[in-house]
Structure formats: structure tokens, C-alpha cells
Amino acid sequence: MSSAGDENVCMAGDENLKLTEESLQSITLGIRAALDELKDIGTATEALNGAGLSDLSLSGMEAGHGGLAGDFEAFCELWDWGVRGLMQDADQLAQRAGLAAGMTWEEDRYVEGTFKVAANAVIGNPHATEEEVEQQSWGEVLGAQGRGSGADERWQQLGADQPDGS
Incomplete structure (x- = not known):
């Protein structure tokens, strides 16, 4: 410019x-x-x-x-x-x-997606695919830790008893 x-x-x-x-x-x-x-x-x-x-x-x-x-x-x-x-x-x-176009933009998107996948692997949803994680905002990726692992919700959705017998 x-x-x-x-x-x-x-x-x-x-x-x-x-x-x-x-x-x-x-x-x-x-x-x-x-x-x-x-x-x-x-x-x-x-x-x-x-x-x-x-x-x-x-x-x-x-x-x-x-x-x-x-x-x-x-x-x-x-x-x-x-x-x-x-x-x-x-x-x-x-x-x-x-x-926000071209090779530099695409490289930035790739790097950001890679970091999101890495962050998700540490603190996020272990069941989410890489594509799903890359499409999420940083707030969604990092917000997964505030909701816990989501295991309780998944057990309830399945209609199963939780592993601890409750």
C-alpha cells in the first residue's frame, strides 16, 4: 500500500x-x-x-x-x-x-491449523478429527479444556452408566 x-x-x-x-x-x-x-x-x-x-x-x-x-x-x-x-x-x-490470499496466506493457515491440532491433542477433544479442529476458532479449541473431557456427556448420550458405577 x-x-x-x-x-x-x-x-x-x-x-x-x-x-x-x-x-x-x-x-x-x-x-x-x-x-x-x-x-x-x-x-x-x-x-x-x-x-x-x-x-x-x-x-x-x-x-x-x-x-x-x-x-x-x-x-x-x-x-x-x-x-x-x-x-x-x-x-x-x-x-x-x-x-489475505496467495502462498503466504495459505502457509499461515497451514501453520495455524497445525498449532490448533497440537493444542487439541494436549487439552482438547481427543475424538475430533484434524479437519474439525482446523475449522474451529482458537476459543473453541482452547475452550474444550474448560468443559472437561466431555466423557460424562458422551456417556450420558450413549445412555450408559459411567465407568465409576454412578
């Missing part, structure tokens, strides 16, 4: 880009959607790097001809490099504009 008093100015090289709030939201949603699509094709790590398309391939039988399968593989390899460059450019734009 520019310090010239205009909050909607993004420095890009020697020029200023004037971005509206609507365009910033569109950029954020676009980057996040592209990352999500890349995650569907490859791994999360590949998606963060803008890669994953090179993993796509067809056998000669699936493509209808071995030469076509080879051409498709070569196309995906080149397309992968193009998308990787575009995603790196988008990540730099997001960083300069202060947007």
Missing part, C-alpha cells in the same frame, strides 16, 4: 495501481479459487507453488492414440509452468496489496 494517504493504491514497479475495495475482493477470491482448483488436481504443496498440472496424463488407450497422449503430457507440462508463473505473480500482487 502507498503511504501517500490513498489506501487504495498498490505499488507495482514504478507505477501506482488504484484498486477499489471491490477489485481487491475479486483478486482475493480469484487467487483463493485458483489455489483450491490446483489442490483438486495435485497436492496442497504443489498448489501453493502454482504447480500440479504436470501430474495430469492420459494413457494411449484413454487418449485414443499414443502420440496424442504424449502431446497431452507435453502440453500439461508447459501449462504447468505458465500457471506457476501466474500464481507467483498473483502472490506478489496479494502481498503488495496486503490481501
